[in-house]
Amino acid sequence: MDTRQHKDEFEAILSSNIVAIISADLDGRITRWSAGAEKLFGYSSESAMDINLQALVPPSQQCELQTVLEKLKRKRSIPSLTTQRMKKNGDIFAAEFSVFPVLDDDGKEVLGLVSITSDISNRRQSEEKLAEFSKRIETILDTVLDGIVTVNSGGIIETFNPAAERMFQYRAHEVIGCNVNVLMPEPYHSEHDGYLRNYALTGKAKVIGIGREVAGRRKDGSVFPMSLAVAELSKGENPSFVGVIADITEAKEREAELEDQYKLVKVANDNLTASIDRLKEMQQQLVESEKMASLGGLVAGLAHEINTPIGIGVTASSHLSAISTALEAALHNNTLRRSELDNAIEDINKTSALIFRNLERAAKLISSFKKVAVDQATDELREINVVDYLQEVVLSLQPELKKHHATVDISAEGRFFLTLNPGAFYQIISNLVLNACLHGYAVKGGVIAIAVCQENNRTIITVTDKGAGIAPEHLGKVFDPFFTTRRAKGGTGLGLNIVYNIVTQAMHGTISVESEIGKGSCFTISLPSAPTPPPKAQD
Amino acid sequence: MKVCQKDDMLTFKDEPETSSQAPKDRLPPWNVLVVDDEPDVHSVTKLALDSWTYGGRPLKLTHASSGREAIDMLRDRGDYAVILLDVVMENELAGLDVAEYLRKRLNNNRTQIILRTGHPGTLTDNEAAAVHGCNFYEPKSYITSERLKSTLAVALKDYSSPPHPSMGCGR
Numbered sequence: 001m002d003t004r005q006h007k008d009e010f011e012a013i014l015s016s017n018i019v020a021i022i023s024a025d026l027d028g029r030i031t032r033w034s035a036g037a038e039k040l041f042g043y044s045s046e047s048a049m050d051i052n053l054q055a056l057v058p059p060s061q062q063c064e065l066q067t068v069l070e071k072l073k074r075k076r077s078i079p080s081l082t083t084q085r086m087k088k089n090g091d092i093f094a095a096e097f098s099v100f101p102v103l104d105d106d107g108k109e110v111l112g113l114v115s116i117t118s119d120i121s122n123r124r125q126s127e128e129k130l131a132e133f134s135k136r137i138e139t140i141l142d143t144v145l146d147g148i149v150t151v152n153s154g155g156i157i158e159t160f161n162p163a164a165e166r167m168f169q170y171r172a173h174e175v176i177g178c179n180v181n182v183l184m185p186e187p188y189h190s191e192h193d194g195y196l197r198n199y200a201l202t203g204k205a206k207v208i209g210i211g212r213e214v215a216g217r218r219k220d221g222s223v224f225p226m227s228l229a230v231a232e233l234s235k236g237e238n239p240s241f242v243g244v245i246a247d248i249t250e251a252k253e254r255e256a257e258l259e260d261q262y263k264l265v266k267v268a269n270d271n272l273t274a275s276i277d278r279l280k281e282m283q284q285q286l287v288e289s290e291k292m293a294s295l296g297g298l299v300a301g302l303a304h305e306i307n308t309p310i311g312i313g314v315t316a317s318s319h320l321s322a323i324s325t326a327l328e329a330a331l332h333n334n335t336l337r338r339s340e341l342d343n344a345i346e347d348i349n350k351t352s353a354l355i356f357r358n359l360e361r362a363a364k365l366i367s368s369f370k371k372v373a374v375d376q377a378t379d380e381l382r383e384i385n386v387v388d389y390l391q392e393v394v395l396s397l398q399p400e401l402k403k404h405h406a407t408v409d410i411s412a413e414g415r416f417f418l419t420l421n422p423g424a425f426y427q428i429i430s431n432l433v434l435n436a437c438l439h440g441y442a443v444k445g446g447v448i449a450i451a452v453c454q455e456n457n458r459t460i461i462t463v464t465d466k467g468a469g470i471a472p473e474h475l476g477k478v479f480d481p482f483f484t485t486r487r488a489k490g491g492t493g494l495g496l497n498i499v500y501n502i503v504t505q506a507m508h509g510t511i512s513v514e515s516e517i518g519k520g521s522c523f524t525i526s527l528p529s530a531p532t533p534p535p536k537a538q539d
Numbered sequence: 540m541k542v543c544q545k546d547d548m549l550t551f552k553d554e555p556e557t558s559s560q561a562p563k564d565r566l567p568p569w570n571v572l573v574v575d576d577e578p579d580v581h582s583v584t585k586l587a588l589d590s591w592t593y594g595g596r597p598l599k600l601t602h603a604s605s606g607r608e609a610i611d612m613l614r615d616r617g618d619y620a621v622i623l624l625d626v627v628m629e630n631e632l633a634g635l636d637v638a639e640y641l642r643k644r645l646n647n648n649r650t651q652i653i654l655r656t657g658h659p660g661t662l663t664d665n666e667a668a669a670v671h672g673c674n675f676y677e678p679k680s681y682i683t684s685e686r687l688k689s690t691l692a693v694a695l696k697d698y699s700s701p702p703h704p705s706m707g708c709g710r
Contacts, residue, residue: 304627307657311679312583318683319587331549338551351586354579402576403630 020117023102026073026110028053028065040119042088056117058086072101072113085117094124147245151180153238155196167226167247169219180243185217200239208232208241216245225252286494287501302369305399309358309365316355323347369396379421386416386452386459393429394450404437405445406465412452416459418527424502431495432463432523439485440467440521457528458509464522470515478513503527568599569695570618574609574637575625575655584623587684593695606633610640619650620698621691624673626656635671642672651694655679 020040023032033048041048041056057065061084068078077100085095099115141148147164151157157180160172168175168183175182181192198204211229218224229244323344330336387410394401394408401408418425429450436448449464470478477483479500503511508528515521573584581602588598601619603609606628613619622641626634634654641647653675674697675690 304657307679308577308580311655311657311682312577312579314680315587315682315684315687316583318685319583322587322684334550335552336549337554339554341551347586347589351583354583354586358579399627403627405629 018118021114022048022053022056022117023112023114024053025112026069028069031112032114037117040087040117041085056085058084058092060084068099069113072099073110075101075103075110077101082120093119094121096120145246147247148242149180149183149245150233150240150242152240153196153200155180155193158240164245167218167224167245168216174219183216185215185223188214189217213248216247224249287498302365302396305365305369306362309362312358313355313362316351316358320348320351320355323351365395379423381419381421383417383419384422384425386418386461387412389422389425390429390450390452393426394433397430397433400434400437401448404441406437406441406448407445408433408448408450410450410452413454416452416454418459420507420527424506428499428502428525429461429463431499435495436463436465436467436521439470440465442468455526459527461525461527462522463525464520466520469517469519470513470521471517475513475515479511566594566596568597569593569620569698570601570616571598571691572601572603572609572612572619572622574603574606574622574628574634576604576628577625578604580625580655584687587687588691591688591691593692594699598691605629606637609637613637613641613645613647617645617647617650621651621653621694623653623655626654638671638673648672649698651675651698653677653690653694655682 015035018036019034020037021032021034022030022037024030029052030048033043033045037048038044043051054062054065064081064083068081071078077098079098081097081099083095083097084092085097086092096118097115098117099113101110102112102114103109104111141159141161144161145163147167148159148161149157149164150159157175157178160170160175162172165171170182179193181189184192199208208230211227214226214228215223216226225248227246227248231242231244233240233242327336327341327344330340390410394410397408433448433450440446440448446466449462451462451464453460474483474485478496480497483497500511503509503525510526511523513521513523571588573581575581575584581604585600588600591598601612603612609622609624613622622637624634624637626632628634634656638652638654641650641652652673654673655677657679674694677686677690
């Protein structure tokens with residue numbers, strides 16, 4: 001059994017193509033050539049019989065081959081030799097080479113040799129790569145600015161790179177083998193072993209894979225802020241850890257500087273905010289005083305307007321009483337003439353008509369002034385008939401209009417009702433009308449046309465004059481606060497700004513202006529409320 | 540003298556003879572210029588002063604409805620005894636412009652100015668009167684017909700009498 005079976009196994013090895021099995025005589029002539037040899041060297045079995053072992057060895061290794069053959073002649077085997085071999089095509093590869101002498105049956109004479117050759121170029125490359133890689137890692141560790149320290153599961157330092165040496169002022173040999181807690185101030189110094197035990201027990205990491213800012217302790221005992229990232233290098237029975245450390249003293253200082261700067265900026269910003277608030281408050285006060293000024297102007301206008309009919313009434317009624325006194329005396333003395341009585345009656349008629357007319361006028365003035373003055377003082381919303389209200393506003397502005405020889409023409413396509421704050425509406429219209437007087441008709445009078453119409457659910461009110469117009473360089477600024485061409489004459493530059501704010505903010509509308517020098521100006525207000533029909537037809 | 544009873548018919552005195560007085564016997568009227576932009580002021584002034592006389596002389600009222608018009612009239616003739624002058628007309632100081640024109644440009648310090656106004660524009664009442672050489676200041680709402688007549692009487696007396704150094708109106 002045995003011989004047969006051994007032979008079969010030997011054949012199997014011979015035919016495997018992993019290794020080359022070659023037999024040769026002591027002169028190097030090849031006697032047997034395995035399938036693996038065919039594959040490894042590229043020679044067929046037949047052609048291999050014609051070559052010498054020397055053909056398989058690159059020129060540089062020929063001496064070695066001679067040495068090997070010499071050893072074999074002295075019956076010595078060479079179990080393993082790392083060397084180089086050459087293929088049929090001339091390629092040289094790293095090889096592991098084992099060779100044994102073949103003895104005669106008596107074991108006295110060396111008949112030849114049998115060799116086993118395997119290609120180890122892959123393994124060799126891996127080993128070289130690994131060495132190269134280690135060297136690189138070492139270079140990196142030596143070069144990086146981050147301190148890199150590895151410790152074992154017990155917290156004992158295994159490696160300590162130059163950057164770590166610089167940071168902690170320890171030489172590597174001083175700390176390798178020490179507990180890593182020498183690099184930590186209290187309380188970390190005392191607690192670190194506990195951290196490691198805790199991690200080993202629970203697997204709950206405080207730093208590993210997270211990274212944090214901690215404190216480091218130098219050899220001289222001084223403490224510095226550092227960032228620390230820790231990774232587990234190998235799991236299992238004996239885990240080890242790598243810590244990557246950056247000294248963040250400078251970063252901390254910069255941070256503190258930035259913090260200081262931020263505080264300064266914040267103080268400046270707070271001051272600015274306070275200034276803006278104060279400005280807003282002042283603007284509010286100005287707006288308020290503008291409103292009061294407009295109310296004051298209204299009252300002054302009222303005083304003048306109403307004094308005229310009252311004065312006429314005072315003169316006229318006292319004249320009536322004078323007539324009456326004269327009549328009484330004449331009657332009493334019987335000196336009354338018919339012509340005198342006729343004259344007196346005619347006088348009385350004329351005078352009482354005058355009184356009535358002027359009392360009516362005063363009453364009407366007071367009622368319209370009262371309406372706009374009350375509207376000025378309250379912020380309530382109510383529904384107004386736009387055209388009627390425009391007429392009230394214009395009536396209250398009569399003194400100014402008269403002064404500038406301006407008249408107002410109101411036209412409307414239908415009836416319009418808006419729910420709004422009438423005082424604010426008064427401010428809009430009176431400001432626009434007075435602007436037309438003060439600017440448009442400063443030199444000579446004319447007509448101010450107010451038109452109301454509807455356009456896609458919006459009420460459009462235009463105030464147009466044919467006066468002086470607005471200079472193109474001023475046109476873009478008329479709604480800006482404090483822009484005025486009449487500062488010297490007491491203009492605040494707030495009128496149109498208030499109009500703008502009321503229209504756009506309080507009434508959610510828009511206002512625009514078109515103007516041409518010498519041709520006049522047109523202000524267009526668009527309010528987002530469709531004219532609604534009056535509640536009932538009784539109005 | 541017959542005593543009248545309440546229900547007696549009214550008996551009128553005989554009308555005077557017409558054209559009984561020869562024109563040469565009548566004294567010339569006082570020329571008074573009324574300046575106001577309010578037509579009813581002219582009407583009531585006319586009614587109140589229609590039959591009033593001072594020193595036996597009636598008034599001849601001339602009417603101007605603006606400061607501009609008044610200045611034209613003052614330039615045309617210089618014998619107005621009194622101007623009844625409104626202040627706020629075509630502008631806030633139109634009346635004061637008239638007063639200034641009369642005193643400074645026409646150099647007329649004799650014509651009496653009675654300022655009548657609702658409120659005198661931007662100046663206070665007395666300032667307005669003094670600065671612009673006005674002789675009297677009458678707030679409109681206080682002018683009864685009696686007060687109008689008495690003020691006119693004083694003004695006409697001043698107009699007729701020699702200039703008084705203490706009046707201080709630039710005379």
